[in-house]
Amino acid sequence: DKGQTLQIGSVPEKEKDQIYVRFTPRGSVYTLPKKSEEILNTKPADLRDNHLVRIDTNILDRITIDAPGEGKTVLARKDENWIIATRNNTPADSGAVRRLIDTLQNERVTRFVEDVASNLPxxxxxxxxxQLTFSSFASENTAETKAGEQPFAGIAFGKPEGDNVYARLTDEPFVVAVRRGLLDQISPDLLQWQELSIFKFKPEQIHRLSVTAEKELSLERDQNNQWHWLKGSGEINQANVQSLLNALSSLHAVRWLGATTPQHGFGKPQLGIAFTTSPDNKTSHKLTIGAQNNDGTWCARVEGREGTFAISNSDLNTLRLPLEAQATASPPPTTTPVTNVAP
Structure with missing residues (x-):
């Protein structure tokens, strides 16, 4: 069959929102709304779904982040939260994992580069x-699936170019470009996926406390649950001690910075806090505060736990509140005004 042609002409002088058209079988000239031309000029690429990836969160159980030479992290769903499977199933920052999933779900490609990925290099x-891999997981064989991980989607990120980076879905033939900043949210460093909760105690569980800044001060609870000095003098500022305990016992990181480096400033710490959480003082913990970051947060680390995290400036100010009550200055002596008596 021969095709039929619709010819599109110019815009009428008196009707700028219209456009001349001619349907060749009829020979007549008509006007149509100008937006009709935009619809007719639609290209196949304009009809594509420009979402980077569609993730079925109902079956998502594993996210694998693999960067050759940098590390590999496997995040696993546990009930409503996430754990780091490649770090002995330690709790992950579930909020950060959910934000990553949401970001990927909403990410749009900036352009379609090639329809057939024939030249991957x-x-x-x-x-x-x-490389990102999304998988479901079954602990046992079922009629539908075998036990173990079953990948159902994946994204590979290649070379950067300007503000974009090339990417490809593992089950799609085409190459796309996405914004380069997306990669900043996909760290292969498992330390950066740790949960933000640093300590999970109650203030009353802290039995002994030692704070070192310009000097060391040390306190301990007695049998009546009252604080007394082990190292220090004068009256104890009870309000400041309680504020410090409240902040310390439930300390949260702003974010994890990754592996500890000399730039984190622990060689010359701003503050060191050691405390125990048992009456026999055998269960001890140590927090060290190092250098300040560009955003005003502070580098911190905990003894026995790998990596450096950032704490807020307000938390640091609370942790270094003065524990010694400031002596109240004596009021200046009152003077009686001298009245000049005229001779």
Whole structure:
């Protein structure tokens, strides 16, 4: 069959929102709304779903982040929260994992680069710098699935170009470009996926406390639950001690910074706090505060736990409240005004 042609002409002088058209079988000239031309000029690429990836969160149980030479992290769902499977199933920052999923779900490609990915090295996709894999997981064989991980989606990220980076879905033939900043949210460093809760105690569980800044001060609870000095003098500022205990016992990180480096400033710490959470003082913990970050937060680490995290400036100010009550200055002596008597 021969096709039929609709010819599109110019815009009428007196009707700028219209456009001339001619349907060749009829031979007549008509006007149509100008937006009709926009619809007719639609290209196949304009009809594509420009979401980077669609993730079925109902079956999502594992997220694997693999960056050759940098590390591999497997995040696993546990009930409503997430754990780091590659770190002995320690709790993950579940909020950060959910934000990553939401970001990926809402991410749009900036452009479609190639319909057929025939030259992967050109885009750095033969050896991706980062690979994301989304999987379901079954602990036992079922009629529908085998036990173990079952990948159902994946994204490979290749070379950067300007503000974009090339990417490809593992089950799709085409190459796309996405914003380069997306990769900043996909860290392969498992330390950066740790939960933000640093301590999970109650203030009354802290039995002995030692704070070192310009000097060391040390306190301990007695049998009547009252604080007394082990190292220090004068009256204890009870309100400040309680504020410090409240902040310390439930300390949260703003974020994890990753592996500890000399730049974190622990060689010359701003503050050191050691405390025990048992009456026999055998269960001890130590917090060290180092250098300040560009955003006003402070580098911190905990003894026995790998990595450096950031705490807020307000938390630091609370942790270094003075524990010694300030002596009240004596009021200045009152003077009686001298009245000049005229001779």
């Amino acid at each position: 050109k885009y750095g996709l033969d050896k991706p710098q980062t």
